[in-house]
Every structure is written in C-alpha cells, then in structure tokens.
Amino acid sequence: MRPLTIVAVAVTSLLACVAVAAATFAMQQRRGVVPTTFFGQGWLAGTTGQYSATRCDVLGYSMVVLSPVRPPVLPEGGGGVIDRFEVIVVPRWARVPGPGEHQVSTYAAGIPFRFLSGSFWMGGVQQAGYRDFVWLGRGVGIPARVHVGPLLGNWAAFALTGLALLATGKAVRGRLRAGRGRCAACGYRLEAWQAACPECGQERGAWSGAPAMRADITSPPGC
Numbered sequence: 666m667r668p669l670t671i672v673a674v675a676v677t678s679l680l681a682c683v684a685v686a687a688a689t690f691a692m693q694q695r696r697g698v699v700p701t702t703f704f705g706q707g708w709l710a711g712t713t714g715q716y717s718a719t720r721c722d723v724l725g726y727s728m729v730v731l732s733p734v735r736p737p738v739l740p741e742g743g744g745g746v747i748d749r750f751e752v753i754v755v756p757r758w759a760r761v762p763g764p765g766e767h768q769v770s771t772y773a774a775g776i777p778f779r780f781l782s783g784s785f786w787m788g789g790v791q792q793a794g795y796r797d798f799v800w801l802g803r804g805v806g807i808p809a810r811v812h813v814g815p816l817l818g819n820w821a822a823f824a825l826t827g828l829a830l831l832a833t834g835k836a837v838r839g840r841l842r843a844g845r846g847r848c849a850a851c852g853y854r855l856e857a858w859q860a861a862c863p864e865c866g867q868e869r870g871a872w873s874g875a876p877a878m879r880a881d882i883t884s885p886p887g888c
Contacts, residue, residue, distance in 0.1 A: 699721065717731070730771075770785045
C-alpha cells in the first residue's frame with residue numbers, strides 16, 4: 666500500500682472518530698439521557714471525600730453524576746460516625762466536585778472508548794456552569810477535554826478498519842478483473858498467450874481466481 670494512501674487513511678480515521686463522538690454526544694443530549702445506574706455511596710477511589718455516584722452508558726455516550734455526602738451520624742445523639750462506606754470506582758474521565766460544588770455531571774463520548782469529556786457543575790443559589798465545552802451555537806455544545814489514551818485507541822481502531830476495508834475492496838476488484846480476462850492490478854485486457862500484464866508487469870496467476878495462461882498458446886498469433 667502506498668505511503669500516501671496510509672497517510673490519507675490515518676488523517677481520515679482521526680477526523681472520523683472525532684466526528685462520530687461529537688455526533689453521538691449531540692444526539693444523546695437531544696434525547697435527554699439521564700443516569701440510570703446507582704453506584705451507591707462511599708469513598709471515591711483516589712480521594713479523601715465521600716460521594717454518591719450514578720451513571721448511565723449507551724452507545725458512544727456516558728454520564729456520571731457525583732455528589733458529596735455527609736457521613737451518617739449515630740442515632741440517639743451518640744456523637745459517633747457510622748463508617749459503612751465502600752470505595753466507589755468510577756471512570757477516570759469523571760470530574761470530582763470541587764469547593765462550593767454540590768454536584769458535578771460529567772459527560773463523555775467516543776466509540777469504542779470515551780475520549781471527549783465535559784462537565785456541568787452546580788453550587789449554591791444561581792451558581793452553575795459548564796466546563797470543558799465548545800459551543801457551536803443555538804445551545805449546542807461538544808465536550809472539549811481530550812483524553813489521549815482513549816483517543817489513540819479509537820484512532821487505531823478506525824485506521825485498522827479503514828485499511829481492512831481498502832484491502833478487501835482491492836482483493837474483490839482484482840478477482841473480478843481477473844475473472845474477466847483483465848489484469849487484476851490495472852485492468853488492462855490480457856490476451857490468452859500473455860503470462861504477465863504488458864502494462865504494469867503483474868503476473869497473470871498472481872491473483873486467486875485468475876484464468877491461467879493456456880498451455881497450447883505461448884506466443885502471439887502468427888509467430
């Protein structure tokens with residue numbers, strides 16, 4: 666495969682995986698997908714705070730909501746704290762609520778891996794806002810925080826798929842050409858006595874399904 670073709674596939678696959686992630690996110694946002702899976706309450710892995718977490722996952726789109734919670738106090742004024750919380754494991758792209766934030770919803774998109782993320786936080790009265798978003802107009806926003814590892818994984822998946830499709834298409838085209846008595850590589854019409862294509866040098870039997878050169882004809886007619 667030519668280097669220019671490989672470069673074209675690499676660039677196209679990168680643009681394709683970003684476009685698919687953005688389109689999937691926009692579609693799911695318009696549908697109004699909400700978290701459906703409750704993780705429970707506990708210590709968030711890697712932090713010292715206690716949180717409750719909910720999550721939803723659909724094709725190419727995920728959402729995680731984290732809220733700080735207060736540890737339950739013993740009844741009857743015991744003054745102690747019941748430590749029944751367990752470690753909650755959430756995706757690395759989920760953002761933890763910061764000071765003054767009582768809830769953070771993190772949105773992520775990408776197929777097969779989530780590599781774009783953005784969040785919406787809520788604080789006190791009339792305190793809320795988006796982070797890591799690019800706004801396209803008319804209230805349409807796309808997550809702008811890029812996670813390199815998942816992006817490389819998606820890029821590789823799209824690129825390999827593209828190369829596989831090109832190779833399959835080339836093989837099918839070659840078999841069709843060879844079956845019609847043409848050169849599998851360039852499509853030049855071959856005579857029965859020609860063992861290789863005079864145009865590009867491709868051997869006649871190099872492609873599966875190509876009709877073999879007739880044994881009784883080894884030279885042009887009249888020779």
